[in-house]
Amino acid sequence: MSTNNSETITLSDADVEKNAQAPALPKDESTAANDFPADKYQVKLEPEDDPKCLSLWHKWLAVLTISSSSLCATFASSEAAFTETGLARDLHTTHEVAILSISLYVLGLGIGPMFVGPLSELYGRNIIYRTSYVLFFAFTWPTAFPPHIAVFLVFRFITGLCGAAFLSVAGGSVSDLFDNAHVATPMAVYTISPFIGPVVGPLIAGFIVQNTDWKWCFRVLLIWQFVQIILLFTCVPETYVPVILKRKARKLRKTTGDDRYFAPLEHQQHNLFHMILFSCSTPFKLLMFDRMALSLDIWSALLLGILYLAFQAFPIIFEDVHGFNVQQTGLSFLGIGTGMVAALATQPYWNSRFRREAKKHNGHPPPEIRLIIGQVGGILAPIGLFIMAFTTYKNVHWIAPIIGSIPFGAGVYYIYTGVFTYLVTAYRPIAASAMAANSAMRSTFAAVFPLFAGAMYHRLGTVGATALLAGLTTLMAPLPFIFYREGAKLRSKSRFAVQ
Structure with a gap:
C-alpha cells in the first residue's frame, strides 16, 4: 500500500494517493499478494494485464477523465453559492437556510470517503466510480427541479455523499497507471482538480444566474455529469490489481474448467462491517490522541473553511462595495484559481528539490x-489575505483584492501539498x-464557515473580517517550521506516527 521513503519524498502526490485511496486495515485484512505461498494455480499479473503497460495516450485519457470527474464533484459544491437568492425566493425560505445547500453538500463529501474506501478494496475502482456517478447524476435531478426546500437540501447532502x-x-x-518515475505530473494534474472545482463553480454559476434562471446551474451540472458517465464507462479501465487478478482467475476457471485457479483476493477473509467500523473509528482516535495530526488538520481545515467562506464574502466585497453584478463577481474568483495554477506550475522545481533532500x-x-x-x-496565505483585507475600500481599485487573492490561492496549494504528504509519510501504518x-x-470547517460569513462581514466590515481571517492563518503559519525542527521528537512520543 505504501512506498519507501525515497519515493515518498520525490513523488509527493503519488504517495499521498497511494496511501489514502482506501482505509488502512488490520494485518489480517490487508494481506498482499506476495504473502501467499507460491502456487502454480495462483494467477499472476502479466504485462497484458498490467494497467501500467497501457499506451500513454490511454493512460492520460483515463487520468483526464478521472480529474474532470473530480472537478465536477467539487464544482457542484460551490456553484450553489450563486443560486441562494433565487432559491430563497422561489422555494419560499430564508437566505440563511439557502446557505445550507453548500454546507450539507460539503458535509457529504467529507463523510463519504469513510464508507467508499472499504468498498473499493473489495470490488475495485471502476464499479465505485460508475455506481457513484450514476447515483450522483440521478440524485441531482431533485435539486434541478426541486418541489420544496426540504427535498432540495436532503438531496444536496446525498449528492455530496455520491x-x-x-x-x-x-x-x-x-x-496504478504510472510507475514511480513518471507519476508525479499526472498525479499533480489530478490533485489540483478538487481545489480548482470550487473556484470554477462561482465563475460559471455567475454567468448562468446573470443571464437565465438559477435552476439552470443544476441543469448544466446534469449535462456535465451525463458526459462524465459516458467517459467513465468508455475511457477508464479497471486499474486495481487485486481485482484484475480476481477477474483473470474467474475467466481461467471458466475457460479451462479447472476450479483450482485463484487470485489472492479470493483467499482473504473480509468483514465489510469491520472494515467500515475500522475506517470510521481510527481517524477520530488520531484526532483525540495525537496533537501533531490535530494541529495540521485544523490548519488545513481553516484554509478550506476560508475558501468556502469566500463564496459568501466575495459578493459582499465586490457587489456591495464595488457595484459588481453576479457575473462579474463570479469572475473575481479567477485570482484564487490563478494562484493555484501558478503554484502547480512550480511542481517540477519541488520534485527536484526533494530528490536532492532524499x-x-x-x-x-x-x-x-x-x-x-x-x-x-x-507565508503566502496570510500575506494574500492581508492584501485583500486592506484593499477592500471603495476608493481602492477592484483589481487590488483580486491580486491579493493570487498568493492566497498559491499558499493553499502549497499547504495542502505539504500537509497531505507529511500526514501520509509520518503516519504510514494508518x-x-x-x-x-x-x-x-x-x-x-467548510460546512460551518459559510453559515456565519454574512453576519461576520456585516458586523466587522470587509476590512476587519478579512483581516481576522488573515490573523488566524498567521497564527497557524509557524506550524510547518515547528514540526520541521521538532517533528522527530514529537513522532517519538506519538502512539500512531512512525519513529
Missing part, C-alpha cells in the same frame, strides 16, 4: 522534509485514516 468517491479513491487509479539522507529522509513546501504556503481524519475536519 461525489465523495473521487476524493478518496480516484488518486489510486492514477498511481540524497542527503541516503534515500531515507524524515517526513518533516515534506513540510518545506508547506512553509512557503504558510495513512488512509490520517487522510480520512483530515478530510472530516476540513469538510466540517
Whole structure:
C-alpha cells in the first residue's frame, strides 16, 4: 500500500494517493499478494494485464477523465453559492437556510470517503466510480427541479455523499497507471482538480444566474455529469490489481474448467462491517490522541473553511462595495484559481528539490522534509489575505483584492501539498485514516464557515473580517517550521506516527 521513503519524498502526490485511496486495515485484512505461498494455480499479473503497460495516450485519457470527474464533484459544491437568492425566493425560505445547500453538500463529501474506501478494496475502482456517478447524476435531478426546500437540501447532502468517491479513491487509479518515475505530473494534474472545482463553480454559476434562471446551474451540472458517465464507462479501465487478478482467475476457471485457479483476493477473509467500523473509528482516535495530526488538520481545515467562506464574502466585497453584478463577481474568483495554477506550475522545481533532500539522507529522509513546501504556503496565505483585507475600500481599485487573492490561492496549494504528504509519510501504518481524519475536519470547517460569513462581514466590515481571517492563518503559519525542527521528537512520543 505504501512506498519507501525515497519515493515518498520525490513523488509527493503519488504517495499521498497511494496511501489514502482506501482505509488502512488490520494485518489480517490487508494481506498482499506476495504473502501467499507460491502456487502454480495462483494467477499472476502479466504485462497484458498490467494497467501500467497501457499506451500513454490511454493512460492520460483515463487520468483526464478521472480529474474532470473530480472537478465536477467539487464544482457542484460551490456553484450553489450563486443560486441562494433565487432559491430563497422561489422555494419560499430564508437566505440563511439557502446557505445550507453548500454546507450539507460539503458535509457529504467529507463523510463519504469513510464508507467508499472499504468498498473499493473489495470490488475495485471502476464499479465505485460508475455506481457513484450514476447515483450522483440521478440524485441531482431533485435539486434541478426541486418541489420544496426540504427535498432540495436532503438531496444536496446525498449528492455530496455520491461525489465523495473521487476524493478518496480516484488518486489510486492514477498511481496504478504510472510507475514511480513518471507519476508525479499526472498525479499533480489530478490533485489540483478538487481545489480548482470550487473556484470554477462561482465563475460559471455567475454567468448562468446573470443571464437565465438559477435552476439552470443544476441543469448544466446534469449535462456535465451525463458526459462524465459516458467517459467513465468508455475511457477508464479497471486499474486495481487485486481485482484484475480476481477477474483473470474467474475467466481461467471458466475457460479451462479447472476450479483450482485463484487470485489472492479470493483467499482473504473480509468483514465489510469491520472494515467500515475500522475506517470510521481510527481517524477520530488520531484526532483525540495525537496533537501533531490535530494541529495540521485544523490548519488545513481553516484554509478550506476560508475558501468556502469566500463564496459568501466575495459578493459582499465586490457587489456591495464595488457595484459588481453576479457575473462579474463570479469572475473575481479567477485570482484564487490563478494562484493555484501558478503554484502547480512550480511542481517540477519541488520534485527536484526533494530528490536532492532524499540524497542527503541516503534515500531515507524524515517526513518533516515534506513540510518545506508547506512553509512557503504558510507565508503566502496570510500575506494574500492581508492584501485583500486592506484593499477592500471603495476608493481602492477592484483589481487590488483580486491580486491579493493570487498568493492566497498559491499558499493553499502549497499547504495542502505539504500537509497531505507529511500526514501520509509520518503516519504510514494508518495513512488512509490520517487522510480520512483530515478530510472530516476540513469538510466540517467548510460546512460551518459559510453559515456565519454574512453576519461576520456585516458586523466587522470587509476590512476587519478579512483581516481576522488573515490573523488566524498567521497564527497557524509557524506550524510547518515547528514540526520541521521538532517533528522527530514529537513522532517519538506519538502512539500512531512512525519513529
